[in-house]
Amino acid sequence: MVYRFFEESSDFNLLSKINEGIQSMYSFLQKIYYEIGETNNNCEILIKEIDKKIKVINLFDFLHVDDYVYYMKEDKFERGDRLSCNIGRCISISNLSDKFRKLHTNDLFLIFSLMILVVKSTNIIPTIWIVYNNENISNIMFDGSLKTTVLRNIDIVKEEIKKGDVKEIHFVSVYLLLDYFDGIEDLTTKDRQNLNSKQLINFIKIDRNLCENEYTFDGDKLKFDNYVTQVLKNERKTRIQIGREIILPIINAFKENKKESRKI
Known part of the structure; x- marks a missing residue:
């Protein structure tokens, strides 16, 4: 069972798109660091802030997804x-x-x-x-x-x-x-x-x-x-x-x- 967040009258999953954006920012900064090879104080601060958001994303995944199995013979669900x-x-x-x-x-x-x-x-x-x-x-x-x-x-x-x-x-x-x-x-x-x-x-x-x-x-x-x-x-x-x-x-x-x- 997965909880999703949609705009009104839309099947667009807002949370998924927000997560993708945060991951893209992180990848971009990693790529910049690799190409340029220099550090920058503002970038360091931004990376730390993005890292905090990634931890929040992981927590959201943990809280908003439940796994179940259905046993036909017993007609019951089990939460894992x-x-x-x-x-x-x-x-x-x-x-x-x-x-x-x-x-x-x-x-x-x-x-x-x-x-x-x-x-x-x-x-x-x-x-x-x-x-x-x-x-x-x-x-x-x-x-x-x-x-x-x-x-x-x-x-x-x-x-x-x-x-x-x-x-x-x-x-x-x-x-x-x-x-x-x-x-x-x-x-x-x-x-x-x-x-x-x-x-x-x-x-x-x-x-x-x-x-x-x-x-x-x-x-x-x-x-x-x-x-x-x-x-x-x-x-x-x-x-x-x-x-x-x-x-x-x-x-x-x-x-x-x-x-x-x-x-x-």
Whole structure:
């Protein structure tokens, strides 16, 4: 359930447009700083004020969105627990590459994966990087007790891709690997989480040209550096498998953009 704010006699979402404007101001100042390389007191003050507004945006998202699941057999809705953090387009790829210069790589997907793998645990928050054509990155982190929360955030990314300004998407999440038994389809997400299962941490990347990459790690082996290194070097897939169903809306959005660009 999402609360929206409209002008009278209009289907125009005012809050969404205000949020986009604030994020654009932040991206503009970041770009100016990167191009010019000099600081300015007035700009510093403005950036701090915009940063305050971004925190308000995140709070609005938290207060005005609720995730539910409907159980048909019991004819009831369940409201999910969740957390969410969207820090906007405030990561520059160039700045990120500088921080990881010792890796001697500009491979953004590898950098994204290593930033998560450093904790050596499956106890992570699902995270999406939206990489824009202007080399800025929007970082979305979220978690919840329902699959609905994941699907809603995937839908947010899909709508962002439709605007035509997205270069690629990176996504990390944790999956439960369960042995099949009769009746498993009838279990809710919460019920499945209570079963003994193996955990897999899954990294995926899809870009505007529909090029795909995927890493999958056994959660029990993350503490072994040799295992992680071996997967990173030798087990990078060029087709998304485990995470494919979840991100189909994202893949389809990129496909639609590609079709539209051919028409022009």
